[in-house]
Amino acid sequence: MTDDGFIQNDLRIRCSDAIELVTDYLDDALNDADLDDFQTHLGLCEGCQVFLDQVRKTVRLVSDTADTTVDVMPANFDELLSALQEKGAAEEI
Amino acid sequence: MTEERAHTDDGDAAVVAGLRRGDADVFRALVAELNPSLVRMARLYVPNAQAEEVVQETWLAVVRSIDGFEGRARLKTWIFRIMLNKVRTLAAREQRIVPFSSVGRATGDDTPSVDPDCLNHVDLGRGYWPEAPFRWDELPANQLEGTEVRLRIDAGLQALPDSQREVVSLRDVEGWSSEEVCEALGISSVNQRVLLHRGRAALRGMLEEYLHD
Numbered sequence: 001m002t003d004d005g006f007i008q009n010d011l012r013i014r015c016s017d018a019i020e021l022v023t024d025y026l027d028d029a030l031n032d033a034d035l036d037d038f039q040t041h042l043g044l045c046e047g048c049q050v051f052l053d054q055v056r057k058t059v060r061l062v063s064d065t066a067d068t069t070v071d072v073m074p075a076n077f078d079e080l081l082s083a084l085q086e087k088g089a090a091e092e093i
Numbered sequence: 094m095t096e097e098r099a100h101t102d103d104g105d106a107a108v109v110a111g112l113r114r115g116d117a118d119v120f121r122a123l124v125a126e127l128n129p130s131l132v133r134m135a136r137l138y139v140p141n142a143q144a145e146e147v148v149q150e151t152w153l154a155v156v157r158s159i160d161g162f163e164g165r166a167r168l169k170t171w172i173f174r175i176m177l178n179k180v181r182t183l184a185a186r187e188q189r190i191v192p193f194s195s196v197g198r199a200t201g202d203d204t205p206s207v208d209p210d211c212l213n214h215v216d217l218g219r220g221y222w223p224e225a226p227f228r229w230d231e232l233p234a235n236q237l238e239g240t241e242v243r244l245r246i247d248a249g250l251q252a253l254p255d256s257q258r259e260v261v262s263l264r265d266v267e268g269w270s271s272e273e274v275c276e277a278l279g280i281s282s283v284n285q286r287v288l289l290h291r292g293r294a295a296l297r298g299m300l301e302e303y304l305h306d
Contacts, residue, residue, distance in 0.1 A: 011221075014212075014221060015212055015222050016205065016212050016219075017220070019206050020205075020206060022206075022290070023289050024286055027286060029271075045222070047222025047224065047225045048222070050226050050230075051226060051297075053230055054229070054297050055293055057230035058300060059293065061238075061243075062293075063265050064243070065266065066133065070133055071145075072125050072128060073124060074124065074145065075145070075149065076152075076153075077124065080124070080149075080153060081117055084112065085117065086115075087115060088113065088116075089115060
């Protein structure tokens, strides 16, 4: 049994621990020891490799949902620009 | 300059100077860069029409208060926070639940990213994949990139706890850096990553469930 939390196999850490390190790994935010454990585990564990790929894929699919039909310029842009220019002109006096 | 300014985007100083002298090109470029993001984020709190109004008011506030911008934060996150204050006030007035005060106590922060019952290897025991997960991520593009999946992801985002949805939206929809998100939401980098991780893991789980047949 490995339920005592003391991991003696080559995987270094449990899959359940590796899974929780994925976002830190993708953000280059792991410390050296955790990075070493994570990469060693990943090199031997197909399940965690797939999980990492799927998180990456999820991020890509989520980014594709951005609503690109939003107006680039606000409807009141001319008004905003006038306000900005009036203020700029006032300051130069 | 003080150390507080050290992290500020180098390009900000030129943009701020441009805004202060009323440079139309500088203003137009800044608005074009940030407006869609601001509108999409405002829509997390209020209906679309109101979101656009809030963002218009935000730009007016930027014009009026740019002289007071001290460069302690990036210009982008400063503008975002103006929008956030306005949209929160509006949402609160409309009796919507606004999550910001609860950032850091998001429900589900202790929930594992994968159901522990799914991690039970025949030899290694609990905490290990019994076999690699179903490879839904390798399905053909026509199954992964259609309208249906998109709608599912939208619904999945809506179903996330608010603090997770804010972070996932800024990081993964808007493509902001972790530093920018921390600054805009006023949260620690550790908290930011926990919220991002929980949100991404929940969306991955939702996709797996949906695509697994």
